[in-house]
Amino acid sequence: MIERKNARLLAFAAFIIFVSTIGVLLARQLNVGPVRPSPAFRTIGPEKAPVQIFEYTDFACPACRAAAGKIEEMHKVFGDGLRVSFKHYPLLNIHPWSLHAAAYADCAGAQGKFREYAALLFENQAKWGQAKSKPAEFKAFAEQLKLDWPAMEACSQAPETLKVLKLDIAEADMKGVNATPTFFINGKRAVGSGQLIDQAMKFDNLLRSAGKP
Amino acid sequence: MNDKNGIKEILGLLARLTLGGVFIYAGLIKALAPAEEFGYAIESYKLFGAGLALWIAYIAPWIELYAGLLLAGGVFTRWSALFTGAMLVFFEFLLGQAWLRHLPVTSCGCFGSTGSNSLGHEFIQNLGLLLLAWGAFKYGACCSADRAVEKL
Numbered sequence: 001m002i003e004r005k006n007a008r009l010l011a012f013a014a015f016i017i018f019v020s021t022i023g024v025l026l027a028r029q030l031n032v033g034p035v036r037p038s039p040a041f042r043t044i045g046p047e048k049a050p051v052q053i054f055e056y057t058d059f060a061c062p063a064c065r066a067a068a069g070k071i072e073e074m075h076k077v078f079g080d081g082l083r084v085s086f087k088h089y090p091l092l093n094i095h096p097w098s099l100h101a102a103a104y105a106d107c108a109g110a111q112g113k114f115r116e117y118a119a120l121l122f123e124n125q126a127k128w129g130q131a132k133s134k135p136a137e138f139k140a141f142a143e144q145l146k147l148d149w150p151a152m153e154a155c156s157q158a159p160e161t162l163k164v165l166k167l168d169i170a171e172a173d174m175k176g177v178n179a180t181p182t183f184f185i186n187g188k189r190a191v192g193s194g195q196l197i198d199q200a201m202k203f204d205n206l207l208r209s210a211g212k213p
Numbered sequence: 214m215n216d217k218n219g220i221k222e223i224l225g226l227l228a229r230l231t232l233g234g235v236f237i238y239a240g241l242i243k244a245l246a247p248a249e250e251f252g253y254a255i256e257s258y259k260l261f262g263a264g265l266a267l268w269i270a271y272i273a274p275w276i277e278l279y280a281g282l283l284l285a286g287g288v289f290t291r292w293s294a295l296f297t298g299a300m301l302v303f304f305e306f307l308l309g310q311a312w313l314r315h316l317p318v319t320s321c322g323c324f325g326s327t328g329s330n331s332l333g334h335e336f337i338q339n340l341g342l343l344l345l346a347w348g349a350f351k352y353g354a355c356c357s358a359d360r361a362v363e364k365l
Contacts, residue, residue, distance in 0.1 A: 007360045013288045017279050024244045024278070033245030034325060163253060170247035 004213075029176055031187050038173055039084035039164070041109035043081030046074055051186055051203045052112050053196075054083045056172045058103060058180040059121040060095035060129035067181040067193040068122050074200065082206040088168045089180050097128055097135055100156065100163055107155035113145050120144065225352025229294070232345040233285025236297055240278030242325040243270075252321025256312050276300075284349060287357020291350055298346035301339055308336045 027033055029190075035054070037043075055071065057064040071084055090098030101121050108117030120141040121128075128135035142149045155161055172182070183190040183199070190199040200207070243251050254271035256263055280300065284293040303325070311318050312332040321335050330338070354360055 005362050008365065009288055009358060012286075012358055012362075013283055015285060016288065017280050019280055020278060021275070024241065027245055034242060035247065036250070117296075167247060167249055169251075169263050170249040 030174055031189065035092070036167065038087055039109065041112070041114040042106075043083060044071075044088040044115075046080050049081055049083035051064055051078070051082050051200070051207050052199075053082065054087055055084060056087045056168075056177050056180060056182045058088075058090050058095055058098050058123050059118065060098045061091065061180045062125070063192055064124075064181045065122040067196065068118070069093065069198060070193040074092035078207040085103060087172065088165050089172045089177055090165075090169070091180060095129055096129060099165065100130070100134070100138065103137070103181065104142070104163065105149040105162050106161055107152040108142065108145065109146055110155060113147060113150070115143055116145050117147070124152040167188060172199055181193050221352045222355040225348050226355040227355075229286055229287065229290065229353035230347030232294075232297060232342060232349055233281045235342060237280025237285065238279050238281075239324050240281055242276045243274035243322075244278060246325050249273075251322050251325070254318075254320045257316065257318045257320070257322075258307050259314070259316055260307065261309070284353075285361055287353065288361050290353050290357045294346050294350035294353055298343060300351065301343050301346060304348070305336060305339050305343070308332050308339065312336060318320075344357040 009093070031175050038054075041186075053071075057067070075082055088102040090102050092099060105114055105118050105121060108114055120137075124137055124141075128137040139149055175184075179191050181192065183196050184205065185196070185199045186203060188199050189204075190196045248267060248270040250270075251274065252263070252267040255261060255266040255269055261269065277300070280293060280297050281288065286296055287293075308321065316332075318332055321330070321332065323335055
């Protein structure tokens with residue numbers, strides 16, 4: 001009798017464990033769960049904007065460069081209706097300097113010039129993206145923007161900087177991101193600027209009503 | 214069942230559901246976030262290396278989630294309560310040693326990265342949870358799967 005009772009309980013426990021595991025794995029894929037905010041310098045738009053876009057990007061990826069332009073355009077059109085948060089997802093197997101670029105961009109951000117530095121990285125990605133040795137452009141861009149280069153060098157090697165980058169990558173992996181740029185528009189996934197525009201159109205009413213003065 | 218036992222059973226049920234709920238929430242919020250995030254929190258206790266901390270971060274949220282679900286559902290209630298209690302004792306050890314060593318733990322990792330109270334606050338909070346584990350162990354059989362199976 002006791003054995004039968006325990007067997008039933010064991011079966012019930014196994015059922016609970018199985019269902020909850022599937023549920024959590026599905027929730028991960030569907031992007032349900034807490035959203036880890038990007039640092040303030042990596043975000044554009046008001047915190048309460050009705051449309052929230054998270055972009056996983058790689059500074060050496062040509063499609064990300066194109067998407068950056070689209071994001072700029074969207075921001076001009078929709079203004080306060082839109083908040084964009086950038087997350088790093090350097091594709092290390094094909095872009096050897098992307099992680100460095102991401103670290104330097106964040107360190108430029110710490111000095112108040114993330115967007116400017118990111119723009120230079122995108123514009124000139126052909127020059128540094130596939131360099132054989134450490135690209136001189138990282139320093140040149142910093143000097144062009146009058147940033148404190150020694151401070152940026154130290155910052156780029158700081159454990160805290162690398163930790164933030166690793167967490168972005170880990171988060172992207174967990175959400176099943178495997179291409180750049182990948183966007184999450186109010187939780188809906190879009191890969192590439194074509195899908196971005198397509199998804200954003202679905203929130204057109206929200207965007208336009210929030211953008212009106 | 215007299216009134217006194219009835220109240221004890223209801224309190225036991227509440228303790229079981231509350232503690233189970235806390236474990237489900239804690240496990241879920243960490244299982245839905247990158248393990249590295251929780252791994253960094255574990256590292257800050259200065260007891261495990263980065264590699265081991267990451268392994269713990271992969272596994273612990275699932276254990277918390279399962280333990281919480283089994284406890285809340287009243288499956289092997291006494292064992293579930295004992296197990297969650299043992300986990301809480303381990304958490305108390307982690308928090309206590311960090312508190313005594315004045316380690317700069319900015320996120321205790323208790324409920325993901327959604328913010329963290331001071332180590333002392335978390336330590337005291339865990340004592341409350343331990344009390345719930347005791348209540349669930351002693352009087353948590355009401356409305357449990359254990360009882361439902363007995364009636365089958």
